[in-house]
Amino acid sequence: MKKLKKNIWPLVFTGVNIVLFITFFLIPAILGFYYSLTDYKGFGTANFLGFDNYIALFQDASFYRSLFRTFTYAIFLVPLIYAVSLGIAILLNNKHTKGKLIGKIVFFLPWTISGIVAGVIWKWLFGENFGFVNYIIGNLGGESVPWFSNASAAFAVILLAALWGGTAFNMLQFMSALKNIPKSYYEAADIDGASSFQKFLYITIPSLKPTSFMVILLASIGAMKEFALVQSLTNGGPGTANMFIVQYIYTTGFDKMRVGYASAASMVLFAILLVLGLVQMKIGGGKNE
Incomplete structure (x- = not known):
């Protein structure tokens, strides 16, 4: 009885998580x-x-096209998010940087905006007939760019919007990790005459391995599941050129009323994400222990 009382609160808290897991993941799966x-x-x-x-x-064939477009999106987006998030984190962590508070607010703000709202904002910015970007280009004497009529241009806008919205969370992770790197490492490197690039390459990057692994893993999974931003920004267009796999599942299940077929596609996506996570954990997880 005494042992039960001692373990009752851990049991209660884990029990709640187990119930939520069963209700919102296991049963739907x-x-x-x-x-x-x-x-x-x-x-x-x-x-x-x-x-x-x-x-x-x-x-x-349409399933393979949407899957290929999703993989292409992830391959471009993940390195961009990693590099930009790390660069901003280093900038805001530097003791010589001015206006850090304002910078943190500016870079963190996009994370508070939902994917749908972000899509609307970027659609307004890059609209072909009413967009702010084309307005500036026109005033400078240039020709309006058909951002959403060209598949490559629309894909670039999606990447920019996703990068804008996905940087904040990863930036915070890197900022926290940078503060945990012992200053003695850099002091020793200064004594040895190491350059800033050498310190970054041989101290900062190795010290950030656990955080880098988590950022890459979460960014990869998030990119493979992208939906709201693309749906509100281009709706998979022009045509179906930028239809990602989750959009394909949504369109098949709800627009075409083929829920069984869409469920099969979602099971394939689940398997891909599972394999992706396991591979990344095998490559990077063991080194972080």
Whole structure:
């Protein structure tokens, strides 16, 4: 009884997390897998099809296009977020930098804005007929750029918007990690005559390995699951050129009412994210222990 009383509060707190995990993850995941084996349309009965949805999915060219576009997006975005977040964190952590408080507010503000609102803001900035950017270009004597009529230009705008919104959280992680690096390392390097670049390369980067691993992992998963920003900014356009995998799942499930087929796509995405996480943990996680 005494042992039970001692462990009751840890049990209560972990019990709440377990209930939330079962309610909002495990049950939906089981239902999603079940629906992926049926022809469920969101209403009516669900007829069992076995793995027919998966077979059709792996023969669907639009599925591969959206998956390839998502991978391309992640490959471009993750290094950009890492480099920009680290650069800003180093700048704001430097003792010679002025206006740190204002800088922190300016760089942190985008994180408080939802993806939908961010998409609307950037759509206003880069609108072809009413956008602020084209207005400036026109006043400078240039031609208006068809930002959302050209697939590559629209993709670039999505990357910029995602970088703007995703930098703040990672910047905070790097700022915290930079403060935990012992100053004695840099003092010893100064005595040895190390340059600023050498200190960055041989002290800062190695000391940030655990944080770097977490930033890359979370940024990769976030990029693979991007939806709200793209939906509000380009709606996958022009056409379906910038349709990402989550948009493909959403469109298939809710617009075309093929919930079973969309569930199969979501299971494939879950498997990809699981493998991605395990690979990154294998590569970087063991080194951080």
